[in-house]
Amino acid sequence: MVLPRGDGDGWTHCALGHRHWGLFGAAGLLLWHGDHILLQHRALWSHHGGTWGLLGGARNRGETPEQAAQREAAEEAGLPSDAYSVTGCYLDDHGGWSYTTVVAQARAAVDLTALTGETIEMRWVPADRLGELPLHPGFAATWDVVRAIA
Numbered sequence: 001m002v003l004p005r006g007d008g009d010g011w012t013h014c015a016l017g018h019r020h021w022g023l024f025g026a027a028g029l030l031l032w033h034g035d036h037i038l039l040q041h042r043a044l045w046s047h048h049g050g051t052w053g054l055l056g057g058a059r060n061r062g063e064t065p066e067q068a069a070q071r072e073a074a075e076e077a078g079l080p081s082d083a084y085s086v087t088g089c090y091l092d093d094h095g096g097w098s099y100t101t102v103v104a105q106a107r108a109a110v111d112l113t114a115l116t117g118e119t120i121e122m123r124w125v126p127a128d129r130l131g132e133l134p135l136h137p138g139f140a141a142t143w144d145v146v147r148a149i150a
Contacts (some may be wrong), residue, residue, distance in 0.1 A: 008058040008068075013130045021047055021058055027065035028056020028069075029073045029137075030146055031137040033106040034139055034150030035127050038146025040076065041120040042136065053136030054101065055079065057118075065089060077122050088149040098131055099138060103149040 008024040020026070031038040039052045055076050059068040064084055073079040084104040092099045112122045125133065127147060135143070 002120050006058060006060040008060040010058070012097055012104075014097040015052060018094060018097075020094070020097045020099075022099075024059045024061055024063070025065075025100070026070040027058060027072070027100040027102055028045040028054030029069040029079075030054055031073075031079075031106050032104070032127075033109045033124065035068070036109065036124040037130075038106070038112075038125055039123055039125050039130075039133070040118075041123070043118050043120055046118060048121050048136050048138075050120075050134065052123075052133040053117075053139040055097075055122075057145075060124045065091075067100050069100070069102035076116050076118050078115070079110065081110060083107055083110050087149070090142065090146045090149055092138070101142060102148045125141075 001129055008022055010023045014020055018077055030107050040045055040055050042049050044050050053071040056069055057072040059065065064111060070081050084106045086102055086104045088103045091102040
């Protein structure tokens with residue numbers, strides 16, 4: 001499957017001097033079902049490849065964080081937007097670049113099989129077992145804050 005390249009795809013730097021993917025920022029979907037969250041095992045070639053994190057990616061120009069997270073989840077794992085309800089958001093602002101975690105509740109523990117080359121595996125993980133996985137550093141840094149939004 002070939003996905004169209006968005007106008008937000010590209011590297012940029014924040015005010016702290018860090019390199020980030022997403023010219024207009026980025027967003028990801030933190031999907032809960034009961035006490036489990038859906039995690040993506042990121043492709044080895046990707047930024048922080050081999051780590052576990054959220055479905056997500058670069059925002060396009062004029063796209064809300066919710067729209068970007070929804071689009072990325074559909075592109076990367078075939079997650080339909082009617083499979084969940086958004087319950088909140090968390091903005092991690094780095095100065096000139098930001099990442100928004102869009103928190104949602106799944107209607108069911110969907111089994112995702114429509115994976116792209118960006119995804120090694122999707123897995124429902126008990127929230128209290130996240131520490132057993134090598135997490136994407138950005139996700140790991142905000143986990144204590146975003147876990148409270150449901």
